[in-house]
Amino acid sequence: xSRVPLKLFTxxxxxxxxxxxxxxxxxxxxxxxxxxxxxxxxxxxxxxxDTPLHESSPIPDYAFPGIDDERVATGVAGFVGTLFxxxxxxxxxxxxxRRDGGGGATTA
Numbered sequence: 001x002s003r004v005p006l007k008l009f010t011x012x013x014x015x016x017x018x019x020x021x022x023x024x025x026x027x028x029x030x031x032x033x034x035x036x037x038x039x040x041x042x043x044x045x046x047x048x049x050d051t052p053l054h055e056s057s058p059i060p061d062y063a064f065p066g067i068d069d070e071r072v073a074t075g076v077a078g079f080v081g082t083l084f085x086x087x088x089x090x091x092x093x094x095x096x097x098r099r100d101g102g103g104g105a106t107t108a
Contacts, residue, residue: 014086021078025062026071 032040039045059065059077067073 014082017086018079018082021082022075025078026074028074 031037036045059081062077063070063073064076064080065073067076
């Protein structure tokens with residue numbers, strides 16, 4: 001069985017993740033997640049929306065700001081969020097790899 005090169009695996013994996021985040025996220029359930037549900041039940045959800053952190057968030061409420069269509073705004077937020085997290089993870093991996101002296105497994 002032949003091995004898939006790491007670079008190809010990474011590119012295909014990223015393409016699948018970006019495609020799913022962009023195309024599927026607009027169809028996600030609009031019901032609140034567990035933490036938001038508790039905040040609604042305990043009547044303090046509005047207090048969180050008034051904080052400076054919420055207002056300065058780059059993608060508040062999983063919708064990209066400035067886009068009127070809610071589904072498109074959610075899809076763009078999924079696209080941007082996935083690319084951002086990939087970039088963050090990739091950068092961290094490069095940093096750790098460089099710190100370890102270039103990478104592969106070492107034996108003692």
